[in-house]
Amino acid sequence: MVVDFDELLSRLDLSTKIRLLTGADMWSLPPIPEIGLDRLVMSDGPIGVRGEQWSSADPSIALPSPTALAASWDVDLVRRAGRLLAREARRKGVHVLLAPTLNLHRSPLGGRHFECFSEDPYLTGEIGAAYVEGVQEGGVGTTPKHYVANDFETDRFTANVVVDDRTLREVYLRPFERVVLGAGAWGVMTAYNSVNGTTMTEHADLVNGVLKGEWGFDGFVVSDWTAVRSTEAAAMGGTDVAMPGPSGPWGERLEAAVREGRVPESVVDDRVRRILRLAERVGALRGPVPDDGAPVDGVALAREVAERGFTLLTNDGLLPLRDVRTLAVIGSAAGEARVMGGGSAQVFPGRIVSPLAGLAERAEVRYAVGTDPRIRLSPLARPATAVFLDEAGGVLAEQPLATAEARWLGRLPPGVDGDRLKAVRLRTSYPAEVSGDHQLSVAGVGAFTVTVNGTAVFDETVELAGGDPAMAFLSPPERRVRVPMTAGETYELTVTHPAGAFGGMAFVSFTLGHAVPSPGEEELMAEAVRVAGECDVAVVVVATTPEVESEGFDRTDLALPGRQDELVRAVAAANPRTVVVVNAGSPVEMPWTEEVAAVLLTWFPGQEAGTALARVLFGDAEPGGRLPTTWPRRLEDAPVTNVTPVDGVVPYDEGAFIGYRAWERSGRTPAFWFGHGLGYTTWSYDSIAAEGTSVTVAVTNTGPRPGREVVQIYVSDDSGRWLGGFDVVEADPGETVITTVFLPERAFQTWSDGWRTAEGEYTLQAAHSVADPRLSVTVKI
CATH class of the missing domain: 2.60.40.10 (Immunoglobulins)
Known part of the structure; x- marks a missing residue:
């Protein structure tokens, strides 16, 4: 049935039309039952579909990072991954996936590069187009982002990128052009930053002129969250939907601007048509999109994507492993893999296979931590219960969680009345296996009370430093306490935090972290060396941490955090048959590459990390990856590095010469060139x-x-x-x-x-x- 958008539009008054242009809440646009329009629900990606709850109560498939997808150079595989994400979205009632990220690896210091594909605009466009096609073939919309030149995180809300037209067209706009004209993207998300003096939510030349005019884009343009800061300028600049809502600079102010003639009603009508077209495409207007009936094994596909993206940088012939009886597995990231980057890319998978667990299926494994570079304690990996309390301490509802992480951004769990909610209590138990001083931590912003067996051990208010409120969710401050525990005893733990819903939206985010007593760094290092020397082969897993690679900030260097370089060298000296597995979403310095037998880059490998690693190391699968970005030997060698605005400006003076083009022009030699990767x-x-x-x-x-x-x-x-x-x-x-x-x-x-x-x-x-x-x-x- 052909939908007559103009007829539907004629049935709406101005107030209703304006209401449709602003979020009804954190993640959705409002329904209009009188024309058959359902809620339109959006969700973060890009490696999974979080849905409206940022909670382990609603698990998601977690694919490898976008850098790993691009490392496969396999558009058919990426398209299949997109179809899986579409099925996940529909399972969770999501109509639009806020992905993929098409910004470029202009500088190796970009903190969010794990969420982008490549330094090269052509490769980015091809992988991005396959992603968009796969998701949209499943009846779910996409919003390629962040349009445009959001290639860094520092001062991302206010920074002004100064770039000439040729560079903008040939480099930064090119991936967006590919996914709009070639893949037919149904949405585009505008960035926070300005380009040549105009913020992107108001950039009529680039949004109305290039995107909607020159390229003929018929989808909808959604702002990044809170990026719309004006009424007339954003409305006239091409933005169709201001998220989140319902509060903000549109609503009643935009309606007044239309009634007073400052914004033509035809502008509003064009935006409503675009939203209705989106709704028709995703099944929110004429009924659900039919299921294609094709089952997708998400676990198997997550493993396959990981294997295809694993990039073998060096190999003296040790890999694939043969006739290995004992395997030393070393590194904190071996026992607790970092499977995804931080920020809006984060989801909660139903399972995670660590490198240690995966390799233990293939050989006799001896594990040693060696060194732990993590600044924050990991959330306690125990089942927990979130208890929602009213002012009198009465229980409004309870929700089971897979781990001790309490997160709800925008929407509270079913049955929780936000108007009555006054606190959230996280409750769990911990059976101690080691005697000594255990560490407990709270990561979050606000007042917290932590109890152990009913006795308060922490009761303080934690303040947020800096001016980016998103950091309260993306990288909150942490406070720790030491608690003596006895092996064999079980301890009841709670964290209570005042909470509520503001304007109908919830903002709850805190975790209960835990660490067992540690003998100290020197003892851990010595144990790793001893274990490595006793085994046939040593596998050292090194990694970045959430304080190095995440949304909201850029990197200050490319060094592996902590003493991991020292660990690699010590293990390699004890066992020349050492394989280093690099668990990072973007480049790190590796000063020891010539001292080890092999270096395998796994990126952020997704939930099937350990299974894929075992299959690749033992030769069941080939490491299929090729670098989508050039890896410097040292940061100071990189030809383009600046990500920090000076007087609010980031000049893209290098023009089109980023990535390998900049390296070739500079005459310098990186550690590993774009496109490099070995097989078997x-x-x-x-x-x-x-x-x-x-x-x-x-x-x-x-x-x-x-x-x-x-x-x-x-x-x-x-x-x-x-x-x-x-x-x-x-x-x-x-x-x-x-x-x-x-x-x-x-x-x-x-x-x-x-x-x-x-x-x-x-x-x-x-x-x-x-x-x-x-x-x-x-x-x-």
């Missing part, structure tokens, strides 16, 4: 031919086992080199595969008051990485 077999590049803008390459698997290769095509002229296309091929030993890569028109165009094909001679290279070209051919365009 070898490949020969046999022939190359070009016809117009298509390139045909023949490659042969010359190794002893089936393998996977990413054939990368680079285009070059006198101005430099850039990625023009790629394809993933698979072959058995001795098998030759022929692939044809079709290069897009943009690969040969530049921007100068419009797209212009730069006619002339180009060299096309078939390469294993940007630094490892194998074959070339010259074409004239």
